[in-house]
Amino acid sequence: MSLIRDLAEQIIAAHRNDELCIPIPQFTPSNPPPRIDNEAATDHYELAGALAAIHMGFIESDAKVLGKAWSRMAQGDGGFNAQKWPNRPEHFDLLPWTRNMNPNAFAECPTRLGLYGVMPDADWVKRMVDAELPTVQLRFKSDDRSKIRKQIKEAVAASKDSKTLLFINDYWEQAIDAGAYGVHLGQEDIATANLDQIRTAGLRLGLSTHGYAEMAYADRFCPSYIAMGAVFPTNLKMMPTAPQGLGRLYQYAKLMSHYPLVAIGGIDEGSIHAVSKSGVGSVAVVRAITQAKDPRAAIKHLQELMQ
Incomplete structure (x- = not known):
């Protein structure tokens, strides 16, 4: 889990000034972030992408989609790069x-x-x-x-x-x-x-x-x-x-x-x-x-x- 958290923190840090963190949620013990489903994920890139998205203020359904997009992007690029952001149709399994x-x-x-x-x-x-x-x-x-x-x-x-x-x-x-x-x-x-x-x-x-x-x-x-x-x-x-x-x-x-x-x-x-x-x-x-x-x-x- 520490690797997933580390990758998520890299994503957040890389895009903190890209106007993507809107609004930044304030999670507390009484208002915890949504639970990321470890069993449904294909790899740690998906989990990290979804976790980062949640903490950047994306709603849960968007975070799940973004998690899968991060996984596809990492696989297509042959590795993880937190400086990038998934924005190509193939990252989201779209066929334009x-x-x-x-x-x-x-x-x-x-x-x-x-x-x-x-x-x-x-x-x-x-x-x-x-x-x-x-x-x-x-x-x-x-x-x-x-x-x-x-x-x-x-x-x-x-x-x-x-x-x-x-x-x-x-x-x-x-x-x-x-x-x-x-x-x-x-x-x-x-x-x-x-x-x-x-x-x-x-x-x-x-x-x-x-x-x-x-x-x-x-x-x-x-x-x-x-x-x-x-x-x-x-x-x-x-x-x-x-x-x-x-x-x-x-x-x-x-x-x-x-x-x-x-x-x-x-x-x-x-x-x-x-x-x-x-x-x-x-x-x-x-x-x-x-x-x-x-x-x-x-x-x-x-x-x-x-x-």
């Missing part, structure tokens, strides 16, 4: 070159979706279409199914024959009926949505992810794009993980570069330039547009900052 041969892959979308506005209703969608925002998501929330259908129908009509690509959040059945360009689903929606029906209808699929385990899971479905975050704190919805920060986003973007990527969560004019440098082809914003005094001017300014 098979996407074009996968009959279950969803329809493709542009690699660079650009500035991506997440809007609360069809009126806002229309304003974004008029402003020629490249990508828009309708995130309308209601328990009234007739209102939902009306909002989606109006949003699709507004985006038809325009330069704007429209994704519908959550309501995939209504999106199919209205002929939307695509749908965006959270991880919690994957199990209940009929992915075959979405695929057969020709809609693009975007999936939200919040760490390594969810990215690996999303990859199984070959979506059209993968959204990664939340990069910063956000009030838009409850997040399953703490804000990931720029350091983790940069690593995620390297790993999943075979997908169109969208950075999500708490991004504004003060952070959008640094986020864009991560390698993502799109940045999602909400309040940076909806709370701006002049949304059109805000869009132009944000797009300039993305360059």
